[in-house]
Amino acid sequence: MSMVDPSDPPLVQIEKQARIIDALVRRANRQSDISPSAYRSFQSAIDLQRQVAAQSLELETVRTERERTRKTLVEALSSMGEGVALFSDDRLNICNDLFRGLLPDISHKFVPGLSLSRYLELVEVSERVVSTDRKLSVLRQTLKVRQSAGATTALMVELSDDRWYQLSIQQTSVENTVVLMTEITALVRRNRREKEHLIDRQADYLAAVFQNMGSGVCSFSAEGEVMMQNARFREILGVPLTLLQAGTPLSTLLDFLRTRALISEDAWLHVDAWRDELRRKGALVRRVSHGSNRVLDVHANVLPDGGFLVELKDVTLETQTTELLENRVAARTAELTRANARLTAEYEQKARVEEELRLSKERAEAAVSSKTRFLAAASHDLLQPINAAKLLISTLQEATRETSFQPMVKRLKGAFSSAENLLHSLLDISRLESADPEAVSLMAVDLGALMESVRDDQSPLAARKGVRLTVVPCSLFVRSDPVYLMRSIQNLVVNAVQYTEPGGRVLVGGRRKGGHVVLEVWDTGVGIAKKDQARIFEEFTRGDDVQLGSGVGLGLSIVDRACRLLGHELSVRSKPGCGSVFRMKIALVDGVPIRRKTQSAAADDGGQPIDHIVMVIENDEDVLYGTTQWLEQWGASVLAARSTEEALAHVNDMGIPPDIILADYQLDGPDTGISAISAIRSLTGSDVPAIMITADRSDLVRRLGIENDLTVMTKPAALSRLRPLIDWTIQRHAASVEHGRSHLRTQLQTKVGGDSGL
Structure with a gap:
């Protein structure tokens, strides 16, 4: 060791x-x-x-x-341009001469071992130090907190003779701290010059703005003396320049205004009044009269040094304009008051007129409602006797076929047909005018079947007139009301036949055009002049060349009303002497299968007898009698009943179901043809075929017909179609029954075969 x-x-x-x-x-x-x-x-x-x-x-x-x-x-420190001192362990180690010479009054105390804190205390009491941007005590506190190496603290020191230094203290390591005194006198002086230059420019700018303001401005000191003012202030007040020189007391200015009666309010002539209100509120706003015909707005505001700034605005024109507007408003108000009185009187008169119109409208609506109710009743009550008369005339015609009464009966039938057509036309127009939602029922309609039905009905008329009627086959379905569409086609064909000379031709066909079908009725008749082509759709308008008894001019009017109600586009093209063509554009129905070519139920059967048991249920005595006579004349066995109860009694007495049922829809009271047919089918256990003949054309009846598997025919019944329809309905029912039996036999055979296999 x-x-x-x-x-x-x-x-x-x-x-x-x-x-x-x-x-x-x-x-x-x-x-x-x-x-x-x-x-x-x-x-x-x-x-x-x-x-x-x-x-x-x-x-x-x-x-x-x-x-x-x-x-x-x-030697290195002596050559530096900055005052430098090195403190080791917070004690002065070494410094250069420049560092000592900056503060000569305390430089003798800069000896090795001097602490940094003592150095800062000596700087703070030096006579050479004028000011610092921060206190040195704050700097000492910062040095105590920031002990890490590399930390730097600086402040600005102003010395005598307008010299500026930056005192920087940087801790280079844990033991060593460097103090620098860097002279920044040139930088400070340059910044000062730039600042003073900017201030001078700003002052010039403010002075220019001050002089060019639209309002007059004058500033006063705290003692009430003029400091500066612009030309507009002198111009507004009308005082000489000598009176507004800097240092002029406010009292002198007010005395000048008072002696010349430029301001009438005495309160404004006392300096104390100005100062008191400015001291209390900090601002003062008044509108005063200046002279005899001018008005000024005076705004005074307290300045930070205790003085105040006065701003004057000449509002004479504004005041005069306001006064003028107020006078106009007063005059306009009076005028509006008078106009309001007139309008009130007119309103009261209008209210009385509107009340009268309301009462008139209610009376008109009541009349229309009464007419609607009447027509609703007439639709059934009028068609019932017509239907009975048609049956009786048809029976009478067959009974007098080979007698001298045949021509008379034939004329009787023609006259009655004209009356029937006229009644149908009147009822159609009334229903179309009523705007009843049930007036039309839009559905998919077999256009070809309707065209063939019209051909069958109007062929006799065309044959008597000598006109060839041709209908081009059609397999399209359209969206329309079947009743009104058929009536429209029928009226167009009748109109074409009536206005075509013997030997002429009428052609009916349909053209597919996009999503529509254009139904066209062509004729080679007399034609229609251009000026009359819009008038022909008015009521009771007829051509001059039509023979007497061929109608009253309602056909085309019904077509026009029906097309507008159904949404079909109707048009006509014609030339006098060359014929006419009427067109109806109807929406096409997609997804409906193409109609197969079948034998028409309305086709002529060649006059074969009706070899069937027919149950007729009708509450009208005349219709029941006429139907019975007409059927018996053609060989049918007729069971006549007025109600469901009588019909069931006939079935019980006979013990077998009838071959077909002909029933009216509306019987007495709540009893209906639907309930009668259902009761007979339930009693016999058989799906007896049935045809319902009714004057009710509502959609409800059509739906009930579909739901109960029966054919609906409107009154008055077209006898030319009724007779073959009876045979066709019975044959269809028989074919359906046979198909069911064949299917049942097939099932039984299959079952038996399957059992034998087991």
Whole structure:
């Protein structure tokens, strides 16, 4: 173990080694003989002395290098342009002459060992220091907090003779701190000059703005003396320039205004009144009269130094305009008051007129409602006797076929047909005018079937007129009301036949055009002049060449009303002497299968007898009698009943179901043809075919017909279609029954075959 600590400073080590050598020499002198241990001790002393000599030489070398380094550092610091001081362990180690010379009154105290805190205290009391941007005590506190290496703290110091330095303190390591005094006098002076220049420019700018303001402005000191004013202020007040020189008291200005009667309010002529209100409110606003015909707005505001700023605005024109507007408003108000009185009287008159119109409208609506109710009743009550008359006339025609009464009955039938057509036209127009939602029922309609039905109905008329009627087959379905669409087509065909000379031709067909079907009725008739083509759709409009008894001019009017209600586009093209073409554009229905060509139920059956048992259920005596006579004339066995109860009694008496049922929809009371048909089918256990003949054309009846598997025919029934319809309905029912039996036999055979296989 070494006797000298290597970490001790060299001087301490040398001192310790010297003491050890002296102790060893003394011990060697005390011994009388030279023993091996003494020799070793002496040898150790010699080694120690040699080490001491070597370390002394090394120490001298280090001391020499240190002095050389310090001298070099002093020379470097002396050559710097800044005052520099080095503090080691918070004590002054070294500084340059510039650092000492900046503060000559305290430079003698800048000796090695001076603490940094004491240095800052000396700077704070130096006579050369004029000011600092922060207190040095704050700087000392900052140094205590920021002890990390690299931390820098700086402040600005103003010295006498207008010299400026930046005092920077930077801790370069844990032990060392560097203090720099950097001169920034040139920078501060340049910034000062630039600031003063900017202030001068700003003052010039403000002065220019001040002089060019639209309002008059004058500032007064706290003592009430003029400081500065613009030309507009003098112009508004009308005072000379000498009266508004800097230093002129406010009282002098007010005296001038008072003596010339430029301001009439005495309160404004006292300086104390101004100051009192400005002191209390900080601002003052007044509108005053200036002279005899001018008005000024005065605004006064307190300035930060205790003075005040006065702003004047000439509002004479504004005041006059306001007064003029107020006068106009007053006059306009009076005029509006008078107009309001007139309008009130007119409103009261209008209210009385509107009340009368309301009462008239209610009476008109009541009349329309009464007409609607009448037509609703007439639709059934009028068509019932017509239906009975048609049956009786048809029966009479067959009975007088080979007699001298045949021509008379034929004319009777023609006259009755004209009356029937007229009644149908009147009822159609009334229903179309009523705007009843149930007036039309839009559905998918087989256009070809309707066209064929119209051909069958109007062929006799065309044949009598000598006109060839041709209908082009069609397999399309359209969206329309079947009743009104058929009536429209029928009226167009009748109109074409009536206006076509014998030997001419009428052609009916449909063309597919996009998502629509254009139904066209062509004729080679007399044609229509251009000026009359819009008038022909009015009621009771007829051509001049139509024979008497061929109609009253309602057909085309019904077509026009029906097309507008159904949304069909109706148009006409015609030329006098060349014929006409009427077109209806109807929406096409997609997804409906193409109609197959079947034998029409309305086709002529060649006059074969009706060899069937027919149940007729009708509450009207005349219709029941006429239907019975007409059926019996054609060979049918008829069971006549007025109600469901009578019909069931006939079935019970006969013991078998009838071959077909012809029933009216509306019977007496709540009884209906639907309930009668359902009761007969339930009693017999058989799906008896049925045709319902009714004057009710509502959608409800059509739905009930579909739901109960029966055919609906409107009154008055077209006898030319009724007779073959009876045979067709019975044959369809028989075919359905046979198909069911065949299917049942097939199932039984399959079951029996399957059982035998087991």
